[in-house]
């Protein structure tokens with residue numbers, strides 16, 4: 262089954278900040294597998310290593326030891342520039358803030374990543390409009406980020422992440438700067454994309470209401486996986502392999 | 505797209521961009537105008553030197569230059585002068601009898617250069633008659649008359665109608681002396697010149713040097729200064745026995761100044777542009793660091809270093825290249841304007857300039873080639889000052905850049 266393909270696999274993933282006495286094991290021997298179509302929340306107390314884990318999976322930060330495979334590619338073998346290119350074509354990112362280029366409109370921000378991918382103009386334009394519609398911002402296509410609310414900005418970021426047709430989307434606390442109602446709407450958008458198009462999402466969060474929307478919840482404590490639970494999973498989606 | 509983003513980024517911080525634009529405009533303007541001013545100054549000095557002093561070229565006996573002795577006159581100088589004066593390429597030519605000696609008045613005495621001239625043709629070549637401010641210029645039929653410079657007149661404490669005695673060696677080595685009555689006092693902008701040169705009629709001086717009907721010097725102006733090299737080569741070939749010198753050899757300091765003008769121009773412009781580029785680099789560096797989070801985000805989502813570099817590079821380059829044409833245009837218009845009316849610093853500088861033989865009214869001028877050279881240098885500056893900010897941008901680490909709060 263196509264959906265059950267493994268998109269992310271980590272093995273003995275470890276990140277240590279600092280040396281000797283002051284060394285911090287931000288991530289400690291994490292083995293994790295994410296399959297296509299999952300809608301996973303990464304939770305845990307502050308400092309538990311959520312950001313560190315997502316950064317390593319996203320190829321933004323290099324592990325101290327251990328490996329990350331993305332769709333069978335060991336990303337630690339990629340040179341810096343190849344890694345940037347790999348991210349461009351394989352991973353979608355939604356950050357907590359500062360996702361968008363302030364001088365470009367919503368439409369241009371989404372188109373930008375496809376330009377980086379050198380996609381043809383016709384495809385870009387058609388896709389931008391479709392994505393804006395999916396995230397419910399068709400009427401804001403010519404607005405610049407500063408004319409959008411925080412929630413709208415995050416939805417543009419989700420659309421931008423989707424535009425590159427990534428294998429999965431990483432979102433580090435995408436709702437942290439949003440009120441709970443707006444956060445809920447963003448989650449609606451993400452869940453719909455996951456449900457209808459099978460987009461794989463991994464997001465970290467502190468928000469209990471956001472956690473409730475996830476199908477799989479991984480709890481980190483002190484850089485290790487303390488809990489990995491499946492919530493209800495739609496039948497047309499693969500069951501994740503849990504330890 | 506990169507162009508478009510770069511363009512939009514420029515206007516993110518309008519004040520800052522306008523400051524950079526303004527300083528580039530000003531720098532290029534001032535730089536170009538100063539170059540034109542120096543160029544005008546030199547052109548004028550060159551024109552004065554050739555038109556009033558050394559002419560385009562001069563002929564002497566081969567030994568005259570070294571020894572300055574009366575016996576080294578030009579052979580058949582009258583015929584030679586006639587031949588040159590007839591040439592269509594020649595605007596004016598004259599011949600001179602020259603002696604170096606002592607000039608004495610009733611009150612004082614000093615060294616001087618005595619020039620026996622043919623009043624009409626001398627005036628056609630150097631226009632010395634136009635500089636007479638008191639009394640009259642020489643006439644060829646009046647005997648033993650002299651005109652002297654104002655500075656020398658002061659030194660000798662003489663006036664128009666005073667008498668001076670010139671003493672100098674004749675052709676056979678004996679000492680000759682003659683009394684001349686001052687009929688005119690001239691004043692030029694070149695004090696050194698004014699202080700030593702005494703003009704008399706050629707036959708009067710030739711009689712004393714015992715070189716009748718001979719001349720020591722022929723000086724000529726061409727219609728086309730550009731044809732100097734070609735013309736003098738031909739003339740020299742025809743008269744290999746004469747010693748021919750062009751203004752560059754006659755006034756070597758002037759030749760050197762003209763020849764090294766390009767170097768001065770470059771040094772001057774490089775200093776201005778260097779100062780400018782520090783300003784640009786500093787400002788753009790601030791812009792890059794301020795946008796650290798955004799740059800980190802762009803790298804994170806997949807903008808490679810080449811593109812990122814290009815984006816910042818283009819942004820800086822654009823700023824400079826937008827401003828530079830304005831600077832050049834301002835320079836062009838101000839140079840054209842002052843090139844017509846002249847720039848007068850006489851209040852401030854008259855004495856200083858005059859001592860060096862410069863006039864105080866300067867007409868800035870610039871050949872189009874120099875505008876082109878300035879454009880090239882500005883572009884090089886723009887490129888160089890764009891590199892560092894762009895390089896700084898690509899060295900940012902995406903995670904660190906984004907986590908900065």
Ligand SMILES: Nc1ncnc2c1ncn2[C@@H]1O[C@H](COP(=O)(O)OP(=O)(O)OP(=O)(O)O)[C@@H](O)[C@H]1O
Nearest residue numbers: 278279285287305306307308309310311312313314
């Ligand atoms: N650049 C760094 N240098 C040193 N220590 C770091 C660095 N980044 C993270 N850490 C440490 O690593 C540990 C994990 O941090 P991380 O940011 O991954 O936690 P988190 O779960 O994302 O926390 P939060 O919920 O507050 O975002 C923390 O102890 C943190 O202090």
Ligand SMILES: [Mg+2]
Nearest residue numbers: 311312313433
């Ligand atoms: Mg975090």
